[in-house]
Amino acid sequence: MSRKLEFIVIAIILIFAAQFFYMSSTTHAEYGGADDKPAGVIDQITGGAYKPIAKPIWQPPSDEIESLLFGLQAATGAIIIGYFLGYYRAKNNFESDFGIQKDKKLQRDEKIQT
Amino acid sequence: MHIMEGFLPVFWCLVWFAVSIPVVVFGVYKMNKLVSKKREILPILAVAGAFIFVLSSLKMPSVTGSCSHPTGTGVGAIIFGPAITAVLGTIVLIFQALFLAHGGLTTLGANVFSMGIVGPVVSYLIYKAGMKAKINFYFIVFLAAAFGDWATYITTSTELAFAFPAGGILNFVGFFSSFSKFLEVFAITQIPLAIIEGAVSALLFKYVIEVKSDILVEMNVLTESLVRKIRGLAT
Numbered sequence: 001m002s003r004k005l006e007f008i009v010i011a012i013i014l015i016f017a018a019q020f021f022y023m024s025s026t027t028h029a030e031y032g033g034a035d036d037k038p039a040g041v042i043d044q045i046t047g048g049a050y051k052p053i054a055k056p057i058w059q060p061p062s063d064e065i066e067s068l069l070f071g072l073q074a075a076t077g078a079i080i081i082g083y084f085l086g087y088y089r090a091k092n093n094f095e096s097d098f099g100i101q102k103d104k105k106l107q108r109d110e111k112i113q114t
Numbered sequence: 115m116h117i118m119e120g121f122l123p124v125f126w127c128l129v130w131f132a133v134s135i136p137v138v139v140f141g142v143y144k145m146n147k148l149v150s151k152k153r154e155i156l157p158i159l160a161v162a163g164a165f166i167f168v169l170s171s172l173k174m175p176s177v178t179g180s181c182s183h184p185t186g187t188g189v190g191a192i193i194f195g196p197a198i199t200a201v202l203g204t205i206v207l208i209f210q211a212l213f214l215a216h217g218g219l220t221t222l223g224a225n226v227f228s229m230g231i232v233g234p235v236v237s238y239l240i241y242k243a244g245m246k247a248k249i250n251f252y253f254i255v256f257l258a259a260a261f262g263d264w265a266t267y268i269t270t271s272t273e274l275a276f277a278f279p280a281g282g283i284l285n286f287v288g289f290f291s292s293f294s295k296f297l298e299v300f301a302i303t304q305i306p307l308a309i310i311e312g313a314v315s316a317l318l319f320k321y322v323i324e325v326k327s328d329i330l331v332e333m334n335v336l337t338e339s340l341v342r343k344i345r346g347l348a349t
Contacts, residue, residue: 002346005252005320009313016306020175029179035116035216037180037299038274042121045278045292052120053127056215069214070171077167081318084157088325 115185115228115270115300116210119218126277131223137231138204141197148198158322158329162190163202165318169311170206170229176303184311185266188259189318191234192241193335203230228269237262251336251344252316260312267304271296 023029042050060066122130149156169186176182190199204226210216217225237258244254275293279285323330327341336344 005317009317012310012313016174016310019177019306023177023179024175027179029175031175031179031181033173034176034178034180034182034299034303035118038296039118039121041292041295041299042274042278045280045295050123050278052118053122053124054120054218054220056119056211056218058212059215060213066214070173073171073209073214074168077164077171080164081161081168084161085321085325087157092325 115182115225115267116207116217117221117224117270117274119211119215120220121218122221122224122273122277126273127220127223129223130221130227130273134200134204134223134226134231137197137200138226141199141201144195145198145201148194152332155329155333158193158326159198159202161318161322162193162199163205165189165315166199166202166206169314170210174307174310176306178303180299180303182267182300182303182307184307184314185229185233185263186311186315187229187234187266188237188255188262188311188315191237191262192255192258192319193330193333196231196234196238199234200226200230203234224270224273228266228273232269233262233266236265251340252319255316255319256312258312259315260308263308263311264301264304267300268297271300 024031060069145159149159166186169184171183173181173183185203187199187203190202204222207217207222207225207229208219211218211222240258240261241254244257271293274296275289278292280288280291323336323341323344327336327345330336331338331341
């Protein structure tokens with residue numbers, strides 16, 4: 001199996017990381033959330049006249065709790081993805097080990113390749 | 115792209131709910147029909163939803179010195195179409211509004227419209243056009259996911275500019291001046307993140323093709339011969 005795509009993705013992530021290290025060491029950027037910025041822009045446009053019509057029913061009491069919840073969200077998703085991809089991979093391996101015919105033509109081609 | 119709780123006037127909250135609700139209802143209908151007909155797609159549906167879960171929780175630092183997050187809707191849009199992806203996006207947005215004070219219930223309609231509807235529709239159209247043009251499949255996924263991500267943020271800017279045009283409602287010039295200000299916040303910040311989202315989406319597709327390509331054939335995402343070509347098998 002070719003790993004070309006993996007290398008490309010790693011390269012893109014490395015470029016992104018390099019950009020971050022460079023930017024954060026040369027500038028005093030705050031790295032605040034872009035989602036919070038429109039509030040300031042709205043204030044500027046309306047001259048501070050706009051008052052939010054509602055408040056969140058519950059807010060994480062601290063940044064730590066908030067990052068905990070975001071971490072949980074990412075972990076939950078990652079488990080689901082990893083579980084099913086791993087499940088199918090192992091299933092395919094077992095099926096070919098025990099000679100269960102899934103798709104005869106596909107299997108034959110895979111054998112030729114390896 | 116999450117418009118914060120309360121940061122849209124009542125009128126615009128209602129407008130975006132009115133636009134989004136029919137799409138989500140249609141998506142639920144389509145999803146039920148699909149799942150009852152083909153139960154074997156459920157795990158892949160879960161993976162597509164989980165991908166949105168992961169990517170939309172990752173706030174990453176961008177070139178502009180602020181943080182934003184990808185949306186992850188491209189994969190769902192390509193496999194299941196925009197309507198079902200809108201349902202998946204809505205679930206994530208409700209979770210974030212309730213437990214993370216990220217986005218909000220009043221702005222849910224607007225956020226569903228940008229992340230759950232416009233993004234996936236753009237992804238889907240790019241995927242369809244790319245398949246017609248017969249370019250490399252992973253490159254199609256990259257383009258679809260990246261531009262879907264970007265379209266989501268442009269939509270958010272548009273929604274905010276409609277609600278807060280400089281110099282009063284229905285002011286055409288004012289709309290564009292506000293639009294450019296909101297774009298300033300979102301558009302450039304999002305470019306590197308959209309590229310990462312495109313790359314990671316392509317990678318997820320590679321693994322789905324490796325382990326469960328028959329579902330993609332069944333969902334008419336790829337043809338059998340294309341799967342063989344991508345996996346480097348003889349046709």
